[in-house]
Amino acid sequence: MNNKEYDVIVIGAGNAGLVAALTLQKKGKKVLLLEKGRVVGGLSSSFIRGRFEFDTSLHPICEFGSKENSGVIYDLFSRLEIVDKLSVEALPEAFAVYSLDHKKKYVMPVGKDAFILKMEEYVPDSTKSMEEFFSLCEEIESALSYIRENKGHFDMEVLLKKYPYFMAIASYSVKKVLKKINMPLKAQEILCSYWSYLGSPVSKLSFVQYASTIYSCITRGPVIFKKGSHAISLLLSEEFIKNGGTLRCLTGVKEILVKDNEVTGVVTDSNEKFLTKHILANLSPNVVYGNLILDNVVPNKAKSLTNSRSFGARGVSVYIGLNKTKEELGLENMTYFIYHSLNSDKEFKRMHGVFSGNLTAILKNSSIDSSCLVLSSLIFGGAFDKLVTKENYFAMKEKFAESLVSSFEEATGVNIRDAIEEIEVATPVTFARYTGHPEGVIYGYMATSYDNLIPRILNEENEIFIKGLHFCGSFASWLSSSSATYINGEQEALKTLEEMENEKV
Amino acid sequence: MKKFKIAIDANQDLLKFKNLGEERRKAIERGSTTHVNASSFTNNLVEMIHPKGIKVEVVQIIEETEDTKSFYLKPVKLESMPPFLPGQYVTLTVTINGKTYKRPYSISNFLKSLEMYRITVKKEKNGMVSTYLFNECEVGETFNLLGPFGHFTYQPLRDGKDVVFLAGGSGITPFMAFLQNQAFLEKIHSLTLLYGAKSEFDLIFKKEIDEICSKNKKIQVIYVLSEQKRSDYAYGFIDEEKILQIGFENKTFFVSGPLKMYFSLNEIFKKLDIPNKFIRHEIFREVPEDLVEQNFQLTIKMKDKTLTIPCNEKETLIQSMEKGRVKTLVHCTVGECGFCRSKLLAGTVKTEDSCVRASDKEAHYIHPCVSYPLSDVIIEIPL
Ligand SMILES: Cc1cc2nc3c(=O)[nH]c(=O)nc-3n(C[C@H](O)[C@H](O)[C@H](O)COP(=O)(O)OP(=O)(O)OC[C@H]3O[C@@H](n4cnc5c(N)ncnc54)[C@H](O)[C@@H]3O)c2cc1C
Ligand code: FES
Numbered sequence: 001m002n003n004k005e006y007d008v009i010v011i012g013a014g015n016a017g018l019v020a021a022l023t024l025q026k027k028g029k030k031v032l033l034l035e036k037g038r039v040v041g042g043l044s045s046s047f048i049r050g051r052f053e054f055d056t057s058l059h060p061i062c063e064f065g066s067k068e069n070s071g072v073i074y075d076l077f078s079r080l081e082i083v084d085k086l087s088v089e090a091l092p093e094a095f096a097v098y099s100l101d102h103k104k105k106y107v108m109p110v111g112k113d114a115f116i117l118k119m120e121e122y123v124p125d126s127t128k129s130m131e132e133f134f135s136l137c138e139e140i141e142s143a144l145s146y147i148r149e150n151k152g153h154f155d156m157e158v159l160l161k162k163y164p165y166f167m168a169i170a171s172y173s174v175k176k177v178l179k180k181i182n183m184p185l186k187a188q189e190i191l192c193s194y195w196s197y198l199g200s201p202v203s204k205l206s207f208v209q210y211a212s213t214i215y216s217c218i219t220r221g222p223v224i225f226k227k228g229s230h231a232i233s234l235l236l237s238e239e240f241i242k243n244g245g246t247l248r249c250l251t252g253v254k255e256i257l258v259k260d261n262e263v264t265g266v267v268t269d270s271n272e273k274f275l276t277k278h279i280l281a282n283l284s285p286n287v288v289y290g291n292l293i294l295d296n297v298v299p300n301k302a303k304s305l306t307n308s309r310s311f312g313a314r315g316v317s318v319y320i321g322l323n324k325t326k327e328e329l330g331l332e333n334m335t336y337f338i339y340h341s342l343n344s345d346k347e348f349k350r351m352h353g354v355f356s357g358n359l360t361a362i363l364k365n366s367s368i369d370s371s372c373l374v375l376s377s378l379i380f381g382g383a384f385d386k387l388v389t390k391e392n393y394f395a396m397k398e399k400f401a402e403s404l405v406s407s408f409e410e411a412t413g414v415n416i417r418d419a420i421e422e423i424e425v426a427t428p429v430t431f432a433r434y435t436g437h438p439e440g441v442i443y444g445y446m447a448t449s450y451d452n453l454i455p456r457i458l459n460e461e462n463e464i465f466i467k468g469l470h471f472c473g474s475f476a477s478w479l480s481s482s483s484a485t486y487i488n489g490e491q492e493a494l495k496t497l498e499e500m501e502n503e504k505v
Numbered sequence: 506m507k508k509f510k511i512a513i514d515a516n517q518d519l520l521k522f523k524n525l526g527e528e529r530r531k532a533i534e535r536g537s538t539t540h541v542n543a544s545s546f547t548n549n550l551v552e553m554i555h556p557k558g559i560k561v562e563v564v565q566i567i568e569e570t571e572d573t574k575s576f577y578l579k580p581v582k583l584e585s586m587p588p589f590l591p592g593q594y595v596t597l598t599v600t601i602n603g604k605t606y607k608r609p610y611s612i613s614n615f616l617k618s619l620e621m622y623r624i625t626v627k628k629e630k631n632g633m634v635s636t637y638l639f640n641e642c643e644v645g646e647t648f649n650l651l652g653p654f655g656h657f658t659y660q661p662l663r664d665g666k667d668v669v670f671l672a673g674g675s676g677i678t679p680f681m682a683f684l685q686n687q688a689f690l691e692k693i694h695s696l697t698l699l700y701g702a703k704s705e706f707d708l709i710f711k712k713e714i715d716e717i718c719s720k721n722k723k724i725q726v727i728y729v730l731s732e733q734k735r736s737d738y739a740y741g742f743i744d745e746e747k748i749l750q751i752g753f754e755n756k757t758f759f760v761s762g763p764l765k766m767y768f769s770l771n772e773i774f775k776k777l778d779i780p781n782k783f784i785r786h787e788i789f790r791e792v793p794e795d796l797v798e799q800n801f802q803l804t805i806k807m808k809d810k811t812l813t814i815p816c817n818e819k820e821t822l823i824q825s826m827e828k829g830r831v832k833t834l835v836h837c838t839v840g841e842c843g844f845c846r847s848k849l850l851a852g853t854v855k856t857e858d859s860c861v862r863a864s865d866k867e868a869h870y871i872h873p874c875v876s877y878p879l880s881d882v883i884i885e886i887p888l
Contacts, residue, residue: 038834038846038887048843048860049656050781160519171521231864238868248808249887290543300538308536314547323782385546390553391619394590395688401662420663421782424656433551440547450529458526 005275006032006246008496009266011253012282014042014435015482016472018236019489020280020496022080025245027497032274033237033245034266036252041233042282042435042473043442044482049422051370052321055229056426058362058374059197060091060222060335062213063483071216072145073483076490082235088223089364095217096333097193098411100357101340105411106190107333110221119187129183133191136177137215139165140208147457148487151494166208170454174202174210175345189342196337196360196378199313199443199480201348206452209479222335224364229482256281256292256469261299263468277503278496282473282489286438293466302465309451312443312480313378314428316354316400320373321422325365329414336361338411352381355399357407373416375404378443384428385439397425437475444474453479470496554587559650561586564621566644569709573675574639575613575625581647585619589653591682591689592759592787595622596651596836599634606827607835608634611679611761611787612653613710615686622650625709627675654836657759657787659689664757665783666694671743671770673701673762677709679787680761684717684724697751698726701743701762704733727751742766745773753777761787790839790875793855801878805831806850806885822854822873822884832888840875847873852882 010021013035021033039045045056063071070078077083094115096107109118116130143166147154160167169177174195178188192202194214202210225232241247255267256279265275281288285306289298322329339347339358350356359377366372377400388396405417428440435442445451456477464470470492474480478488561578568574580586594609614623628639657679659668670680677700683689690696702708708728718724729739729747739747743766758779760770767786774784796818803816803825814829816822823845826833836844840857849869856876858866873884 038844046862048862051859053862156523167519167522171525227864230862234864234868251808284543286541287543290541295540298541301533303538303541304536305533306536306541307539308532323780382546388550390550390588393550393554393588398661401660405662417662419782420660421780423660423663428547429550429554432547433555436548438543438548439545440551450525450532452525454522455525455529459529462526462530 004273006030007276007500008032008278008280009034009274009276010280010282011256011266012036012042012473013040013233013237013247013249014282014473015044015233015485016474016476016489016492017042017280017282018233018240019076019080019486020282020472020493021245021247022236022240022243023490023493024497025240025243026080029497029500031240031245032276033240033247034251034253034268035247035249036269036436037434038249039230039233040237040247040249041230043431044229044233045434046228046230047424049319049424050321052366052372052422053228054319054321054372054374054424056317057229057482058224058364058372059360059376059482060217060224060362061088061483062217062220062222064088064223065216065220069220071220072148073486076486079490080236080239082232082239085235086232087226089226091222091224091334093333093335094222095193095335095337097190097337097339097342099339099342100407100411106193108190108193108218110218112219115218119190122190123184123187126184126187129178129181129187130191132181133178133183133211134215136165136169136181137211139163140211141215144208144212148491151491151498153461170206170208172207174205174207177207178202186342189344192344193337193339193342195344196339196347196351196358197481198447199378200447201344203345204348204446204448206447206454209447209453213481213483224334224362253292255294256288258293258297258466258469261297261466263466276468278468278470278500280470280472280492280496283471284437284441284444284475285471286475287436288469288471299465305463305465309445310448311439311441312446313351313380314384314440315376315378315431315442316404316428317374317376317426318401318404319422319424319426320375320405320416320420321366322371322373322416322419323369323421324371324419325369326363326371328369329371329416329419331363331412331414334363336363336408336411338407348380351378352383354379354383354387355403357403359404359407361408370421373408375408377404379428388427388429393429397427400427401425442474442480444476444480447479453477468499556583556587559583559586560647561622561650562647563642563644566642569625570707572628572639573625573709575623576638576642577621577623578648578650579621586622587653588619589682590658591615591686592657592659592679593653593655593682594679594837595624595653596838597624597634598649598651599637601633601637604827604830605832606634607651607833607838609652609654609837609839611682613678613681615682617687623681625675625678625681651836654842655788657761657785659683659692659759661692663782664785665755666692667756668693668696669751669753669756669758670696670698670700671758671760671762671766672698673743673766674703674707675709676760676762676766676787678761680759681710681713683759684714690721690723693723696724698724699729699743699747699751700726701729701731701766703731705730705735705738743770745776748773748777753779753783755783757783757785759785759787764789764791788837788839788841791857793877796855796877801852802881803829803878804881804883806883807888816878816882818877818879820877822876822878822882825878826873834886834888835874838874840872843872845872845874846870848885849876850883850885852878852880854878854882
């Protein structure tokens with residue numbers, strides 16, 4: 001193998017690309033990781049304003065847990081041998097959710113029993129259905145872990161025998177299943193507060209996906225990485241290099257070479273050519289099939305699948321450095337969901353407009369006298385495009401900031417604007433600039449009906465339209481959260497590895 | 506597991522599960538096989554708002570004072586320049602005798618049409634680029650421009666409605682964009698500009714400022730001359746007395762000027778107990794005083810080549826790279842933007858790291874535009 005030839009080329013050093021590259025390198029493969037930006041991490045990065053370092057995608061990680069009660073991300077980072085180098089901060093609550101219209105606040109604790117008890121306090125007679133919910137969750141977690149262990153090619157018979165409940169509910173939405181177990185509506189609404197983190201309302205969201213996230217959140221407790229997402233991205237890249245991997249930043253890929261429906265290599269923006277039979281693209285299929293591969297060699301099925309999908313959420317984030325700690329401000333919680341109402345279908349509709357006022361927030365102290373607050377709001381559909389122009393862009397950024405800050409202040413009753421020392425706003429334009437994703441989408445494709453988690457996994461095998469070309473990241477099978485992309489990076493790496501083993505035979 | 510009945514439709518559930526894959530295959534068959542769209546409206550906006558580089562032509566040069574000239578820059582290919590906020594800067598790429606230099610300059614005008622930017626350059630003693638621009642640049646010359654960048658901007662949620670601009674010398678440049686920006690002026694209640702210079706002849710833009718003030722009652726301007734006494738101007742420096750005179754309660758200060766001014770004002774702000782929140786600084790580089798003339802080697806590891814050039818303790822690594830004709834990645838040149846982020850593989854440097862990410866510091870990343878070598882140094886850059 002000459003120095004321009006690799007076992008695998010990973011395009012894009014986001015969460016999934018980094019994990020995939022490290023996984024393969026650790027298995028002794030010769031891996032080239034290409035990143036068009038200057039810094040690795042994609043959306044898991046950070047930036048500095050004044051004395052604050054802001055995490056671009058600061059959010060709770062539900063699937064981490066602890067050594068004693070480890071979640072899938074803990075286990076993954078153990079396999080990658082980086083878990084000891086990370087320190088996490090446990091959030092004091094599972095979540096706090098506010099309804100602006102009803103002026104109500106619900107703070108839900110960590111721990112199954114405490115959660116059920118608190119729910120009973122808020123919604124009398126909810127306990128029985130909550131217990132049923134939790135036992136379903138337990139089975140879902142085991143079933144998903146079985147599916148992951150088998151890299152997606154699982155045995156239906158085994159699933160049916162061992163996880164009958166999983167099989168029974170896997171094709172249904174959150175709404176259908178919770179209704180079926182007779183959960184009081186209000187309890188359903190509180191339990192589903194996390195919906196906007198997953199990017200679909202309960203009538204579209206797959207129960208399996210929601211249950212696995214919220215179950216881990218409640219039983220293990222959400223954490224944030226103390227040193228932030230950039231620290232993890234950097235760590236993954238440094239480990240990759242230490243293991244002998246080649247990382248190239250500021251190296252965009254402009255073409256993926258395909259011959260006889262098999263990948264043969266890539267050409268970079270500076271016209272360098274690298275050869276390989278295996279590519280893992282941490283990019284959207286839209287960019288890969290639309291921009292990187294000659295149109296006449298893109299299989300029709302690849303085109304029709306990509307064209308039939310719709311994009312998931314875009315977002316606006318406001319990063320705020322406050323000159324007071326959360327205690328000084330009188331804010332107890334770290335993770336907030338703020339909606340007009342707790343009816344996710346209704347709010348989903350509202351969020352097809354741009355200034356919905358619905359948001360998620362994370363607040364953490366950053367020094368003895370300051371804190372960081374990140375407010376994020378999702379936008380669905382094309383309203384952003386109708387409103388924003390080159391000329392009004394900065395004015396719109398100010399409006400976004402005003403809308404999110406007002407909403408946060410209204411919900412919590414706390415004035416934060418007087419404590420703002422630094423402020424920055426990221427819009428879909430910002431996300432498009434840094435990721436290159438179409439429309440600046442941050443949640444991959446909309447997870448709904450045939451494009452939900454289970455159908456994506458069930459069909460993965462059939463959707464390798466070009467031999468040797470796999471996708472990882474938010475547009476791939478395991479959907480779009482930060483945990484999902486880490487998991488998906490490993491899954492796709494293992495599949496590629498398996499392909500290589502098969503080639504040898 | 507507790508036994509309860511979950512089936513939504515006992516006969517259908519399993520079938521439904523098995524059909525999930527099939528439904529998806531059908532959906533694929535329904536999809537169109539036309540060319541896949543990779544970009545959209547938003548991606549086009551990115552190109553307009555954050556172009557990767559803009560070729561501009563100098564269309565007019567105006568001598569403002571004895572040592573200061575303004576340059577009007579018009580895009581060569583684009584219809585108009587990218588939008589920006591008053592206070593932002595652009596990075597000009599200038600090639601002199603085969604060596605390429607990049608220098609940040611504040612945009613010193615604000616045209617709603619975005620038809621052109623103005624930058625205003627003061628000739629620095631021994632200054633490579635400023636001297637070239639002042640002495641040699643002519644109308645018709647073209648440059649590559651990066652940006653706009655920078656956070657020396659007004660944020661209505663953060664900043665007060667009563668604003669004070671403290672300008673020293675050529676530090677007036679960013680404020681000219683603020684003064685010409687109606688959107689900004691509409692957001693505030695009052696604006697006081699304290700503008701210090703040596704003499705009346707060193708006041709850049711005096712006529713322009715007076716004209717704007719005469720039309721807008723919100724704006725008050727006080728010129729402060731340090732080397733000339735005149736009854737119609739204030740005398741001395743921008744000091745505590747002058748700040749007490751205009752008052753500081755709930756006012757937001759924007760400061761742009763020479764280093765000396767930053768330091769003396771910081772003392773005053775501290776004494777008056779003005780919180781950080783109310784003080785915005787233009788970015789600047791503080792050159793360490795204890796550096797000595799000492800030659801070292803700088804080795805630069807790039808993607809597919811490694812270069813070694815001479816460097817000197819008294820110069821930043823970027824300055825040595827400019828001299829050594831090595832391509833640089835810089836925007837601000839003063840350590841703030843992080844664009845030059847490089848990994849220090851060997852050697853020691855004296856550096857300013859307040860704008861380096863915490864985890865980057867631990868992994869030995871530096872900003873070479875504010876790093877001075879104290880030994881032979883090896884860095885890695887992503888080029
Ligand atoms: C955000 C920003 C906005 C700016 N806006 C303007 C503007 O509107 N008008 C204007 O005239 N200039 C502006 N400058 C300064 C400008 O970028 C150049 O530094 C200046 O023109 C000198 O460049 P030069 O090539 O002539 O000097 P050089 O050849 O680079 O250096 C000459 C001498 O000055 C020192 N020096 C150079 N740059 C700096 C620096 N940034 N801080 C401290 N010492 C330095 C060198 O060490 C050397 O001794 C701005 C700088 C920044 C960071
Ligand atoms: S160029 Fe901005 S930090 Fe060095």
